[in-house]
Every structure is written in C-alpha cells, then in structure tokens.
Amino acid sequence: MQPDTSTAALAAPSGAVSDSPPADARPADDLRTLESGLDALQAIPGTEKGSLRRILEGVLPPVFLLLGLVAAWQLYVAIARPRPDLVPGPLDVLGAIGAAWADGRLQLAVLTSLERGGVGFLIAVAIGTPLGLLLAECRPLRLALGPLLSGLQVLPSVAWVPAAIIWFGLSDATVYFVVLMGAVPSIANGLVSGIDQVPPQLRRVGTVLGAGRIQLATLVVLPAALPGYFSGLKQGWAFSWRSLMAAEIIAMGGTIGFGLGSMLQQSRELADLGSVLATILLILGVGILVELTVFAPVERRLLRRRGLTPGGIR
Amino acid sequence: MTTQTDTRPDIHAARSPAIHPATPPAIRIDALGKRFGADGPLVLDDVTLSIQPGEFVCLLGASGCGKSTLLNIIAGLDRPSTGTVTVASGSAAVMFQDAALFPWLTAGRNVELALKLRGVPREKRRGKALELLDVVNLADAASKRPHELSGGMRQRVALARSLAQDRKVLLMDEPFAALDAITRDLLHEELERVWRETGRTIVFVTHNVREAARLGQRVLLMSSRPGRIANEWRLAGDEPRRIESPEVSRLSIEITEQLRREIRRNAA
Numbered sequence: 001m002q003p004d005t006s007t008a009a010l011a012a013p014s015g016a017v018s019d020s021p022p023a024d025a026r027p028a029d030d031l032r033t034l035e036s037g038l039d040a041l042q043a044i045p046g047t048e049k050g051s052l053r054r055i056l057e058g059v060l061p062p063v064f065l066l067l068g069l070v071a072a073w074q075l076y077v078a079i080a081r082p083r084p085d086l087v088p089g090p091l092d093v094l095g096a097i098g099a100a101w102a103d104g105r106l107q108l109a110v111l112t113s114l115e116r117g118g119v120g121f122l123i124a125v126a127i128g129t130p131l132g133l134l135l136a137e138c139r140p141l142r143l144a145l146g147p148l149l150s151g152l153q154v155l156p157s158v159a160w161v162p163a164a165i166i167w168f169g170l171s172d173a174t175v176y177f178v179v180l181m182g183a184v185p186s187i188a189n190g191l192v193s194g195i196d197q198v199p200p201q202l203r204r205v206g207t208v209l210g211a212g213r214i215q216l217a218t219l220v221v222l223p224a225a226l227p228g229y230f231s232g233l234k235q236g237w238a239f240s241w242r243s244l245m246a247a248e249i250i251a252m253g254g255t256i257g258f259g260l261g262s263m264l265q266q267s268r269e270l271a272d273l274g275s276v277l278a279t280i281l282l283i284l285g286v287g288i289l290v291e292l293t294v295f296a297p298v299e300r301r302l303l304r305r306r307g308l309t310p311g312g313i314r
Numbered sequence: 315m316t317t318q319t320d321t322r323p324d325i326h327a328a329r330s331p332a333i334h335p336a337t338p339p340a341i342r343i344d345a346l347g348k349r350f351g352a353d354g355p356l357v358l359d360d361v362t363l364s365i366q367p368g369e370f371v372c373l374l375g376a377s378g379c380g381k382s383t384l385l386n387i388i389a390g391l392d393r394p395s396t397g398t399v400t401v402a403s404g405s406a407a408v409m410f411q412d413a414a415l416f417p418w419l420t421a422g423r424n425v426e427l428a429l430k431l432r433g434v435p436r437e438k439r440r441g442k443a444l445e446l447l448d449v450v451n452l453a454d455a456a457s458k459r460p461h462e463l464s465g466g467m468r469q470r471v472a473l474a475r476s477l478a479q480d481r482k483v484l485l486m487d488e489p490f491a492a493l494d495a496i497t498r499d500l501l502h503e504e505l506e507r508v509w510r511e512t513g514r515t516i517v518f519v520t521h522n523v524r525e526a527a528r529l530g531q532r533v534l535l536m537s538s539r540p541g542r543i544a545n546e547w548r549l550a551g552d553e554p555r556r557i558e559s560p561e562v563s564r565l566s567i568e569i570t571e572q573l574r575r576e577i578r579r580n581a582a
Contacts, residue, residue: 031451031500031503031504031507032451034500035451035500035504036451038464038466038496038497038500039452039455039464039466039467042464042465042466042467042497043462043464199414201410201412201414202414202416204391204410204414205410205414205416207391208389208391208407208408209427209428209431209432209475209479210405210431210432210479211431215431219427219430219431220416223416223418224416224417224418226418305418305459306417306418306459306461307417307459307460307461307462308461
C-alpha cells in the first residue's frame, strides 16, 4: 500500500497533492494482487464433513436410543411378567412380524400401501402445484379460496371417509379421495408461502435484468420459492401417508386391496396385540424410510446449495 | 481544483463543460417531481439535470432525500409524478446495496442469466460470463455460490452481472455501503478502472461524502424534503484520486458543511 497521506493532507491542504500518486501510476496488476489477497483473507474455510462421519453422527444416537427402549421393554416384561395378550414383549412383536412375512401378508400390505401412498401423493402434487401457482399469482382467487384451503389443512382428512364410502363405495377411489383431501392443501399452501417469501429484491433484479412476466416466474420466482415448496411437499407426503392409513383402517373389504391399515384392523379383530404393535412399527418404519431415502437427501442438497445447511457451520 | 457553481442545474445543462458539448446527454431529467400517493409528501421537486455520456456523477444526500427514488425513476422501477426522464440508450443497468445475487446459482451462472435475458445465445454465454468475471478479477470464483463469497466479492459479481447487461448507463444505489472500509477502498479503485475501461455513464448514489468526492467527476448534493439538487461540484482534472488525497479531503469538508446546513434547515 501507499503510505497514508491523510495527516499530510490535513496539515498542508494545498501543497500536498504530489504526496499521493495517482492510483493508475501503479501497475494494474497491483490492484488484482491486492484484491486476490483480500479475497483469500475473507474466504470461509471449508468445513464439509465426510459423508461417513455425517451418517454415523446422524444414525448412531437414534439407534442407541431405540436399543435402550427395547431393552427396557424386554426387562419390564421379563421382571413384571404382565399378561402376554395385554403387554406382549419385543420378542412376541418380532415373532408377529416374522409370521406376517412368512405368509406374505407383510410384503403385500407394505407394497399396496406404498404404491397407493406414492400414487396418491403424485396426483396430489399434480393438482396442488398448479393450484398453488394460481393462488399465489391471482389475488382475487387467493382472497376467496385461501382461507378455505387453510381450513382444509386443519380438517382431519379421516372426516371425509364416510362421505367417500357413500360416493365411491369400497373401492380404491375412496382411498385416493381421502389421500388427496389430505395432501393437496398442504402442497398448495407450501408453494404459496414459498412464493410469498421470495425477497422482493430478487424480483426487482429480475426486472432490471430485463425479464418478462413469464421469465420472471420461471427463472426467478419459482427457483427462489423452491425451499418453501419442498417443505410443502414433505408435509404433503406426511398427510398422504396418515390419510391413507386412516382410510385403510376404516374402509375394508370390497375391491380395496390389503394395505398396512387393513392389516392393523385385521389384527385388532383377532385381538392379536403383538400383530397390532408389529403393524404400527411397520407403518412408522415405512414413514421414516421414505423420509430418509427420498426427502432428506433432496432437502439437504437444496439447502446446502443455497448456503442454508440445517445445523451446519456455514 | 474544484469549481463550485451556482445551484441552478438547468444553467449547467446549458453550459455543460462536457467532453463533447455537441453530443446529446445520456440522461436528461426535466422538471421531475415525485409524490407517493395522491396527496403524500413531495419527495422530489423540480429536479432538472442532464448527464453526459461517459460521465461519472455522484448523487449525495442525507437519508430520505429522495436520491434512491430518483435513481429508481431513472431505472424505470418507479414513475415520475411530473416531468420527464429520458435515458438516451433506452434503459440502464442497476446495482443495489445488497448484491442480490440469485442464491441457487453459482457466480458464473448469475452472470450467465443476465446474458440470457439480454438474448446472448447459449453457446456464447459461458465464455462471456468468464470474461466479465475476469474484469472484476473473479474468474476463479465462477463456480462458487453466493454464500461462499465475501460481501466484497458478491458486489463484484453483481458489478460483472450489471456489465453483462451491456447498457451504456450504470446506476448504482449505495453499492458499497455495507462493506468494510478496506474492501470499499479497493472496490472504489476497481469501479474507477472499470469505468475508464468501459466508458459507461455512471450515476452513483451515496450518503458518504468522501466516497462521492473520491469517485465523481461531478458531485450533486441533494436537499431533503422535498428533494432538490442543492448544489453541484465539478472536479477538474481527469486523474484518478485517492480517498486520502488532500483535494478529496478539502472537497469533503466543503460538501459536508453545506450538507449540514441542509440538514439543519429541517430542525425547526
């Protein structure tokens, strides 16, 4: 750097001009070097964790907790010896899972439910996304439909089961209807709030850069709204899965296939608590599995690309 | 060193010193007034101004004097209530106080998006974006995302992005206000170099008197409520100045004195 001339300037306001040589007298490279140096100083060192370490940190604590709970449960059963039809032990539940697997009911139920949940969720995305876009962009529609949609989000979608059975009978249509009533509002609302949270500055920049209405929507607003939309999708899946289970428990028979909810209800009718608990664990397990294998990786990528890593150091 | 002139801007326009007196101004503002709402307070009052092609003008004033509003009107982001604004080249590039880079795109892609919206064909965008990033000495950071860059680097990407628009006029709304002094000092040099290399017409809004005196060929002081052009200073000599130089200090003192007078008027 050049010597500081500000004191000289204050002391001799008129004659000190020659003290400060013009900036371009220095080689242009000097500025580049300076700038690179400052960039290097201000760079944030990478603190990326290895994926193995991340998985270990994420997986070990819940696994330990689970093992501890099962051990406590087994200990209780072994010491207190409660009636096995009221408090089955972990081994009974494991046995029930094994039995369901052996006669193929487990595979059938998981596949049927996953397929219906997946298809129902995709239909909900296909309906909820354009609906959310319309709501976000069309003010009168939003004023009219917005409160209704938020209300639908609060209404438990099980409430639709009786109506759906009367309309569609005991068919898959009933199940899908209930799933859609649960998932569509969450997905649409997620997109709306995602779009609402797009910083106005980004829209202004888009306009300044010369984007038209369509370009502004596709190149600026939608990508910016993606995190909000994604959390809507996640919630939509959770609602799909819950609604599906509710529908399967209540609506059984007819042409409705055999899902996890049906398996749960069947076990109840047989007063087989071991199977009931086993099925609950399966429903929970499928939900966690979908979250871990489908949503969590996408979300992590989405947020990391924007520097919003959850729980990260950056 | 500096010539302080009368406060009537229209007279300046007439005897504009300018480099090429014959060429039409890059920006012409005529009797511009702005009110928000039908009977809101007058934000800008009778602003008349003409800016020559290639000129570097600093618009200086206290907070709330309407300088950002004036810039937004020139940028076409806002409409004047009365009067007219003509930008000879049609439209202008704008840089804001926050870089406002798109967080889901890398630095390079941010510049490429501006090229895309300008209509540059796909196969040329990548190379052109790298060239522009190199202008601000950031070619190496092309694949970094905004959150991985420091504030100063982000502003330089934003500068490259506004250069990508290839507009003759560049409007800057306090672009360095949020940066630390060391970075800001370097960016002054950077901006000055870019200005000399590209011949852009720059209107630079700031509330930092020294910054204005350091950068501008012409400094316009705005009064507050309503915003008017209160005075203007032309800086003679075409050499780059340093912010520590005595002429910048002297001019800063002079401008600050008048700025304070303008602020004091609002006390009563």
